[in-house]
Amino acid sequence: MQLIDERSAAFRVAVADAPDLDAPVPTCPGWTLFDLVKHLGGGDRFWAAIVGAGPADAPPAGAVAARAALELPREREALLAWLAASTEILLNALREAGPDADCWAWWSGLQTPRTSGGVARHRVQESAVHTYDARLAAGAPQPLPTEVALDGVEEFLFTCVATPSAWPHEPTAFDLHAAEGRSWRLTVDGDGARSTRIPAPAAGEASDAVGASVHGTAGELVLYLYDRIQAGSLRVDGDAGLLDLLRAWEPEA
Structure with a gap:
């Protein structure tokens, strides 16, 4: 409070x-x-x-x-x-x-x-x-305060994205990496969407398990998730088109 x-x-x-x-x-x-x-x-x-x-x-x-x-x-x-x-x-x-x-x-x-x-x-x-x-x-x-932004990435994923509605495309995953050292993985498939916190990657390390990875400060990630800035303002590895599919997805309530 x-x-x-x-x-x-x-x-x-x-x-x-x-x-x-x-x-x-x-x-x-x-x-x-x-x-x-x-x-x-x-x-x-x-x-x-x-x-x-x-x-x-x-x-x-x-x-x-x-x-x-x-x-x-x-x-x-x-x-x-x-x-x-x-x-x-x-x-x-x-x-x-x-x-x-x-x-x-x-x-x-x-x-x-x-x-x-x-x-x-x-x-x-x-x-x-x-x-x-x-x-x-x-x-x-x-910029958003760092403490608020770090929780904001996770809160958005857990609240605004998590759903039991089936992902209508090929199963994939998205990683979000905050420059402050915290990372999350969003998995989307026939069971819906759910996220978990994951270890921050080592320098230069990439994961074959994800379709796209987004890198930025926690504040930038929050602003991206809330559609305040575009993906072009961040570093995106992998298939950036998957981010467009995620943005356009409207799960059933």
């Missing part, structure tokens, strides 16, 4: 520093910085309601309606206060539930549990990536 608080505070600083709330967000086409604020703050309130509702097969109808009907102040100081209150609502819900409480979540549950702890881990990354977006909109992008 501390990391949620820290990244949310960093997001508010980015919003406070931006010259214009109507500035376009290059990494979120069609959105202004104000839209981004609404998305992140509304997301905090939405997930707070989900955690508070406990085990469920769908998000609470009231939470869905409330998010759709959000009205935010346009004055910057009031907007920042609304953002801070949104984060506190989420943190209070997470504290009250505890990390192991079951709740609804959109992910498969294969490698990330559908619990308040799983929600908290994902919200750290939402806040971190959107802080990057906000800084970019203000013309002053900053």
Whole structure:
């Protein structure tokens, strides 16, 4: 929860520093910085309601309606206060539930549990990536903090990619190597997609077990996974076309 608080505070600083709330967000086409604020703050309130509702097969109808009907102040100081209150609502819900409480979540549950702890881990990354977006909109992008980014690669693989839905192509694997010394392997086949942490390769070492390997800093890998930067910004070994297949894949829910 501390990391949620820290990244949310960093997001508010980015919003406070931006010259214009109507500035376009290059990494979120069609959105202004104000839209981004609404998305992140509304997301905090939405997930707070989900955690508070406990085990469920769908998000609470009231939470869905409330998010759709959000009205935010346009004055910057009031907007920042609304953002801070949104984060506190989420943190209070997470504290009250505890990390192991079951709740609804959109992910498969294969490698990330559908619990308040799983929600908290994902919200750290939402806040971190959107802080990057906000800084970019203000013309002053900053890299993701290393600790957050290292967990962010794994969290994305475990939450956003893991699925029991069959991979519709020839089975293969992808390795992701962070310059900070941590690596992961994503395997895709008829049983779906799942990831595991693997030993970092020795200098010059390559694996015949994978179709493509992606190398970069942890922050760059997170930004690539969230479609903020393209594969061309990183070092890719093997069949780069497989990355396009992975990006285009839409597993069944």
